[in-house]
Amino acid sequence: MKNIIEMKNINKFYKMGNESLHVLKNINLDVEEGDFLAILGPSGSGKSTLMNMIGCMDRFNEGEYYLDNVAIHETKEKKLTNIRNQKIGFIFQKYHLISTYSVQQNIMIPLLTRGITYQQALEECTDTIQLLGLDKRLNHKPSELSGGQQQRVAIARALVGNPAILLADEPTGALDSHTGKDVLSLFKKLNDMGNTIIMITHDLEVAKHAKHIVNIIDGELSMVN
Template sequence: MITLRGIRKTYRMGDQEVDVLRGIDLDIRENEYVAIMGPSGSGKSTLMHVIGCLDRPTEGTYELNGTDVFAVDDVGLAAIRNRTIGFVFQQFFLLPRMNARQNVELPLVYAGVPRAEREKRALEALGRVGLAERKHHRPSELSGGQQQRVAIARALVNRPRILLADEPTGALDSRSGRMVLDLFDELHREGKTVVLITHDPEVAARAERVITIRDGQIIRDERKEGAS
């Protein structure tokens, strides 16, 4: 599903160049649950941005479902993101003046989905994360864990094949974090490809495969015994 070859990302800071990714080769199969782990500054979030078509590398190739991603223009990349990938971040990025249902609907608004279908699918997604009864609540009326579950519903509403999560439990207490990770486990069992970015070994242990990145390079790629 995901094939990266020779991925390099270099940023220019004044008259200096900083290599954030230094030759990443990576394959992720459909319905894998992968954790990408590393310390702050290791390049793991930059790698997620490349996988999620949010950023282009300085060098390298990326095929997603057989499509050469970097041969596609920015409009095409936006379409790929909207159809194929759902994003969950540490910060929830919910709009404070909108209720839960309206926040979940937003990707469908951008996709031009008619209103009645938007509402139906948003309610289905909220039900999937156990928050259908909170559909009229604004973010300020929800706990941190509930806000993250609304963000997950928003990531799911376009029925993506891939779920990318960047430190999704970082802003949550331990109980809320476990609930979110339990939900990722369920989504994986139902067929989603899950790629989880984390610095926490306990969070990474939920995945069936753990990739460790340091100084912009993969230094370890381990699969749990019995994982397919």
């Protein structure tokens, strides 16, 4: 199996006036294609910062990062936007759906930003909509759906572009435990279908649904299994 992610000695500092906060410390992380990895750590340990690095949403100060063999540390901002759109499917705790768009339109967003036609985008997302059982909700607005349904829409949106990795930050954090378990079962199913998943969580019970767990404590990673 090839590594879809290779991080070598990543360091990230936040500048706060004269102070510099060392938030990620010599992070080394390899993730194989097809893995389902949980990154587990308490609040303030650097999970979201690491997610932003993996997702190419923010820059690190030192180190090398290869995403699907692309040297992210050498990539200019403009190209990075395309890489982000093509390689990463983001899933957030609070879904981040566009409230004025229908379910269908929300799911199509990553395809439309790639510049294909509306008709092509419609066709390309049909299978994903079926897979996630959203076909009866396509004309609903996000506010007309339950939290679990909204997260399904967000997962569909993350999947449609066939990204190299699904990157989820506390994906069950806003859901009751029953609905959270449904989302985790769905991740398991998507992983069984071949999708690479990285899930960030503070909850060991949630992390246990992954194939592997790494711990992050005070900006440092350590392997658990």
